[in-house]
Amino acid sequence: MQVSSLNEVKIYSLSCGKSLPEWLSDRKKRALQKKDVDVRRRIELIQDFEMPTVCTTIKVSKDGQYILATGTYKPRVRCYDTYQLSLKFERCLDSEVVTFEILSDDYSKGLALSPRPEGQWRNFSSLQHQPPEFK
Template identity: 50%
Template sequence: MATQGGSLKSTSLNGVKVYTGSSVHRSLATWLNPKKLRSRRKDTSYQQRVELIQDLWFETATTKIKATPDGEYLIASGIYPPQVKVYELRELSLKFERHLDSEIIDFQILDDDYSKLAFLCADRSVCLHAKYGKHYSLRIPRFPVYAF
């Protein structure tokens, strides 16, 4: 059963509601030539579209959200449990998530993509992460005045 109220469409299947942000979902093919992509900038329906990122939520709260310098990924940190989630913006989906031992105060992206990250944690530790996971953790003597 599908109902529509305004521009938000909901579908119910076995008592589970699924909401669609726009009634017409258009995906932009990656193989389009650059001239065609530039012409899309002037298209009002393309400019006014809303695309939702799947699984962009945390149990309690999100503390920081940053985009990578190349614009391909979105990195978000949350608390209770302390964790980091990396989203791929091209696919609008969750790439991976990692759980940490302590709450993340701040983090810095050290490379153009998500491959190198530094996390300042509440237990005065700096955790360095690579693509494969936790690389190194060091403890600092005093909590810094400026995070990163």
């Protein structure tokens, strides 16, 4: 990344740095990062890292590979893969999510708490169980 300044406004050039070939193994990428300062200072952006309206909660999986974010209108959950730097999936939900917890090491199982009395057990790829309503 190159930074320049014009009239006291900083300009960040994100495309001028070196990029690493995708076919390199993780070991070789780490070795290059130790040797080359330009490779060490590069920034990698996650594709589609946004929420259409408002993002309410962001959590990182225990293994550090996935970022899960929930948003409002349409209520949704998005999963981003940090190794692939891309959006893994997006699911629309029945109701807004107040908060959620990731129950597994990866993104596969979680519990979403909604403003409704019932919560939703999710594997974040399909609805698993919706507890019955008690009246």
